Amino acid sequence: MGGYCGYLANMGGLAAGADAAYIFEEKFDIRELQANVEHLTEKMKTGIQRGLVLRNENSNENYTTDFIYQLYSEEGKGVFDCRKNVLGHMQQGGAPSPFDRNFGTKISAKAVLWISKKLKESYRKGKVFANTEDSVCLLGMRRRNLIFQPVIELKDETDFVHRISKEQWWLKLRQLMKILAKYKTSYDVSDSGQLEHVHRPKEVECGTI
Template identity: 30%
Template sequence: MKRIGVLTSGGDSPGMNAAVRAVVREAIYQEIEVYGIYHGYTGLIEGQIEKMELGSVGDIIHRGGTMLYSARCEEFKTHEGQMKGVEQLKKFGIEGLVVIGGDGSYRGAQKLTEHGFPTITLPGTIDNDIPGTDFTIGFDTALNTAIDAIDKIRDTATSHERTYIIEVMGRNAGDIALWSGLAGGAESILIPEEAYKIEEINERLLRGHERGKKHSIIVVAEGVGSGVDIAKQIENTTEFETRVTVLGHIQRGGSPTAFDRVLASRLGAKAVQLLMSGEAGKAVGIQKNSIVSHDINEVLELPHRIDNDMYQLSQELSI
């Protein structure tokens, strides 16, 4: 393999730049030409492709977002759109592709592999919802952003003796909520993987109030529902003054943590090595601190699972 491409797709995540850097520099180290594809699959279809050099990825390892930009592409979900992408790759003489993104990006890569084009995927999403890897690129940074917000909100919750609901991102996965809630000492954590009863939350708040507790923090994953609606239910029953903070896209920005930079670097280099060895249709990840790869078809068929032991621990510690 003499020439490969790299693109980022879907929602951005801190550490994507570190992954792009690793792909580019590992490829050049292995004497392989590497081309950056801008604006995800949209840019692939439109031929927004440029050759990258060592200097192209200088001073980006510490930056959030993605220098290749990102976009969602409905056209690439069609056979015609996929074939346009393949034709562009052939036009530029690209023989293999590294795709960095979430499950939607993985499905695009799966289609390219089915069309006979070697593609390797890296898990770039803050949601940590990709099977086959313990952590996704960007999750640790988003987690620390959420924890920092929880700590600051607890200060004002203490000062005003209020209940605060903090709504975090994660789509249909509760990892950010669970990890940040446990680390932030939340009194309740609501995640889509576990059913909850508003009555139990209210009872916990009332028990705390009876023993002299003046404030509480409740972390809600966006996949559960609206934090505003939950706050209204709590106020109606307990009459506790309740405020809501929706962290939103602040969780997707910012300089990546050391963990995310190292993870992205390890995964990016592995992707290039897999393409060199003739592999295709593989999803790279990390499990038990070892870099692994799985068949992308298997990864896409597996459901996302929460750490049940961690969830149980959060329940036990929030009594």
């Protein structure tokens, strides 16, 4: 699932300890697929007898789920075998968690209060004048705060073709997956605060995050 947005695949991969998560926002090619297969093969020869690879719904039109499954199956012969599962809408539904109930109550209460306030502000002489920018807003969470943001402001931040945000904050967490999966690479933090990837073939070093 996710369409062109790799958030579900990326965060799911971090939570489950995935070896790789292929997403639309970060382009990948056959060389990276080969490196991932080789990494998984070497890992399977140790005491860790499990692997997990995730693929976002529209991550690549040619490197499909079937292609990746067949690639890993072929290259892993004699070392590991593969099973494929397309989750689809199986991820949805189920009993809400305490967090879900609490979050739902908070945003619904905040939305009703906001609507009531805007109706009072825009009601004049028996008519409602909802012609200001902040009369059409989207309620969402930013930096742990629930914020009403005018839709017109979101226009400049949105990739309407792919229905995703132009700036994805969670992409900064991408390199953590390779660190946790113990790839033979080194990561340092640049002056801008971004994680930089440096290939080191013989050792694993982790910079301060």
